[in-house]
Amino acid sequence: MNFTQSFKLAIKSLLLSKMRALLTMLGIIIGVAAVIIITSLGNGMQNYMNAQFEQLGSNLIQVMVYGRGEGGTRDVSTEDMYALVEKYPQYLSGVTPYVSATAKVRQGTEDFDRTSIYGVSEAFYRADTQKTMQGSSLENGRFLRYIDVERHQNVCVIGSYLAENAFRTDPLGQTISVSGVPYMVVGVLAESGDSTEGSVDDVIYIPYANAQRLGGGYGDMYLMTSTDRDTASAAKGIIENRLFKTYQSSDYYMVMTSAEMMDAMDSMLNTLMMILILIAAISLLVGGIGIMNIMLVSVTERTREIGIRKSLGAKCRDIRSQFIIEAGTTSAIGGAIGILLGILMANVLTNVIALVLGTGNDGFVAMPTAGGIGVAFGVSVAVGILFGYLPANKAAKLNPIDALRYD
Numbered sequence: 001m002n003f004t005q006s007f008k009l010a011i012k013s014l015l016l017s018k019m020r021a022l023l024t025m026l027g028i029i030i031g032v033a034a035v036i037i038i039t040s041l042g043n044g045m046q047n048y049m050n051a052q053f054e055q056l057g058s059n060l061i062q063v064m065v066y067g068r069g070e071g072g073t074r075d076v077s078t079e080d081m082y083a084l085v086e087k088y089p090q091y092l093s094g095v096t097p098y099v100s101a102t103a104k105v106r107q108g109t110e111d112f113d114r115t116s117i118y119g120v121s122e123a124f125y126r127a128d129t130q131k132t133m134q135g136s137s138l139e140n141g142r143f144l145r146y147i148d149v150e151r152h153q154n155v156c157v158i159g160s161y162l163a164e165n166a167f168r169t170d171p172l173g174q175t176i177s178v179s180g181v182p183y184m185v186v187g188v189l190a191e192s193g194d195s196t197e198g199s200v201d202d203v204i205y206i207p208y209a210n211a212q213r214l215g216g217g218y219g220d221m222y223l224m225t226s227t228d229r230d231t232a233s234a235a236k237g238i239i240e241n242r243l244f245k246t247y248q249s250s251d252y253y254m255v256m257t258s259a260e261m262m263d264a265m266d267s268m269l270n271t272l273m274m275i276l277i278l279i280a281a282i283s284l285l286v287g288g289i290g291i292m293n294i295m296l297v298s299v300t301e302r303t304r305e306i307g308i309r310k311s312l313g314a315k316c317r318d319i320r321s322q323f324i325i326e327a328g329t330t331s332a333i334g335g336a337i338g339i340l341l342g343i344l345m346a347n348v349l350t351n352v353i354a355l356v357l358g359t360g361n362d363g364f365v366a367m368p369t370a371g372g373i374g375v376a377f378g379v380s381v382a383v384g385i386l387f388g389y390l391p392a393n394k395a396a397k398l399n400p401i402d403a404l405r406y407d
Contacts, residue, residue, distance in 0.1 A: 007325055007329060009322065009326070010325055010326035010329040010330070011329065013298070013326060014329070014330060014333070020294065021330065023290075024290050024291055024294045024330055025330060025331070025333060025334030025337065026290070026334075027283055027284065027286040027287025027288070027289075027290050027334075028284060028287035028291070028330075028331050028334030028335055028338060028383065028384070029334045029335075029337050029338040030283045030287070030338070031280055031281065031282075031283030031284035031285075031287055031380070032284070032334070032335045032338025032339055032342060032376045032377070032379075032380050033338040033339075033341040033342040033345065034342070035277055035280045035284075035342070035379075036338065036341075036342025036343060036368050036372065036373065036376055037342050037345050037349070037366075038273060038276045038277055038280055039273065039277070039368055039369070039372040040342070040343075040346035040349075040366040040367055040368040040372075041349065041366045042270075042272070042273035042276075043366070043367065043368070043369060043372075044353075044365050044366035045269060045364070045366075046266060046269050047365070048365075049262075049265055049269075050262060050266075059225050059226040059227070059231075059232050059235075059258070060133055060223065060224075060225055060258040061223070061224040061226060061232065061235060061255065061256070061257050061258070062221070062222075062223060062224075062254075062255070062256050062257075062258075063081075063221065063222040063223075063243075063253065063254070064220075064221050064253060064254045064255075065220040065221070065222075065243070065252065065253045066251075066252050066253060066254075075246070076220075076243060076246050076247075078097050078208075078222075080242070080246075081095050081097075081222055081224070082095060084239065084242050088235070088238050089227075090227065090231070091226060091227060091231045091234050091235040091238055092224060092225070092226060092227070092235050092238070092239075093225045093226065093227045094123040094126070094224065094225045095123060095222055095223070095224045095225075096121040096122075096123040096133070096208070096223050096224075097208040097212075097220070097221070097222055098119075098120060098124075098208075098221040098223050099119035099120075099211040099212055099221070100116070100118055100119075100211075100221070101117040101118070101119060101206075101211040101212075101214035101215065102214065102215065103214045104178075104179055104180070105117070105176065105177065105204065107162075107166035107176045107177065110166065112162065112165075112166065112197075114197050114198035114202060115203065115204060116202065116203045116204070117178065117204050117206065117211060117214065118203065118204070118205050118211065119205075119206055119207060119208035119209070119210060119211020119212060119214075120144065120205050120206075120207075120223075121144070121149045121207070122146045122148070124143070124144070124205070124223065125143035125144070126225070133223045133225065135192065136159075136189045136190065136192050136200075137189070137190045137192075138187055138188070138189060138190065139160070139163075139188050139189060139190040139191075140163075140170075140172055140187065140188040141157070141172045141185070141187035141188055142186055142187050143186075143187050143205075144157060144186070144187075144205065144206075144207060148186075148207055149207045149208065152207055152209045154181055154182065154183045154184065154206075154210070155184050155185075155186045155206070155207070156176065156178070156183040156184070156185055156186070156204050156205060156206045157185070157188070157189060157204070158171065158176065158185055158187075158188055158189070158203070158205075159188075159189050159195075159200070159201040159202055159203040159204070160189060160190065160195045161195045161196065161199060161201040161202040162176070162202060162203075163188045164195065165197075171185045171188060172185055172186070172187075172188065176204070178206065178214070179214055189201070189203070224239065226257075229259075232257045232258075232259065233257070236255050236257055239255050240253075243255070284379065284380065284383050285383075287331070287334065287380075287383065288331075288383040288384070289387065291327055291330055291331055291383070291384055291387050291388060292327075292387040292388065292390060294330075295323060295326070295327050295387075295388050295391035295392070296391045296394070298323075298326075299391050299394055299395045302395075303398065306319055306395055307398065310398070316396040316397065317396070319392070319395050320392045320393060320395065321392075322392075322395075323392035323395050323396075324385055324388050324389060324392045327384045327385060327387065327389075328381050328385045328388060329384075330384055331380050331381055331383055331384025331385070332380065332384065334380060334384075335377045335379075335381060336377065338376070338380065339373055339376060339377060342368065342376075343368060343373075346366045346367065347366075349366050350365055350366045
């Protein structure tokens with residue numbers, strides 16, 4: 001009996017008992033669908049986060065200083081970081097302190113308790129890209145200027161959430177209270193998130209010296225830019241050498257380029273995906289056991305058929321291959337259904353997550369890869385063949401005389 005005949009018999013057997021066949025495939029369907037959904041979400045999140053990092057620029061460098069070194073006497077000041085940029089203009093193109101402050105924000109009689117306050121310099125807004133170092137663009141007005149930072153003027157740039165909810169009219173030229181001090185709004189950032197309370201659009205940028213007086217941050221943070229992507233690694237080395245010269249230990253600071261941040265996030269997502277896929281694989285294991293059980297029942301039910309075939313000259317390998325092909329066909333159909341279900345659910349989740357993130361059709365997209373689909377289908381078939389071998393082998397070893405006598 002060739003493969004085509006065995007395959008036709010397998011399909012005929014499945015059609016004779018549709019409900020039993022569906023229940024047999026259920027574990028495979030759930031397992032494959034879960035793998036497709038997980039890989040789709042993982043790939044979609046990876047692409048989305050990489051796109052967000054690309055907005056920051058491949059030449060962005062984050063510097064975090066945790067303390068003052070041995071005995072609390074060593075420190076690197078903001079002036080030292082500016083001097084470093086001036087000393088190595090071929091590698092470093094800009095620097096801004098990035099001070100996180102804690103203060104009460106009020107407009108009129110309304111408090112905005114979840115608004116984030118950051119102190120930056122004029123270099124935080126990049127004239128070449130017309131965006132901030134974090135990828136936000138201006139919608140109205142201007143960003144902080146050198147004179148604002150140098151004179152510690154009480155001016156600010158606000159996010160779209162505050163512009164929409166704190167002011168009834170155009171916020172430019174109006175004031176908002178930060179820790180009881182009125183700050184005049186000189187610029188409004190374009191919406192970059194979902195413009196809700198506590199989101200990335202619920203933010204105020206003020207001169208960094210003003211933010212330092214407010215307090216609330218931990219350590220000193222700087223955002224620096226290299227001249228281009230190719231010099232980012234060398235720029236990082238220059239910064240690390242300067243900080244090590246002061247602190248004599250790498251325990252007091254951290255320097256990370258945007259490329260390293262992207263690689264770290266990719267590594268974390270890949271690890272999480274592998275764990276979730278292994279959990280989903282349990283369903284495939286359960287599905288394989290279900291196929292084995294049903295095939296054992298099928299062998300018992302078709303004992304006389306096996307006896308007749310053997311008495312007519314069928315060899316052990318013919319019987320074995322017939323039942324293995326039947327098990328493989330069952331798992332293959334279950335895998336195909338699981339793939340279709342997984343793709344459908346991935347599309348549904350794409351719309352749901354895009355709605356939650358507020359990214360629209362150009363944001364998060366959970367779409368499985370051809371490689372992922374191929375692996376999922378291949379594994380489902382392999383599970384069927386693997387777990388179908390024991391019942392097939394049992395059928396092949398039946399004594400034809402005993403099989404013909406079976407009732």
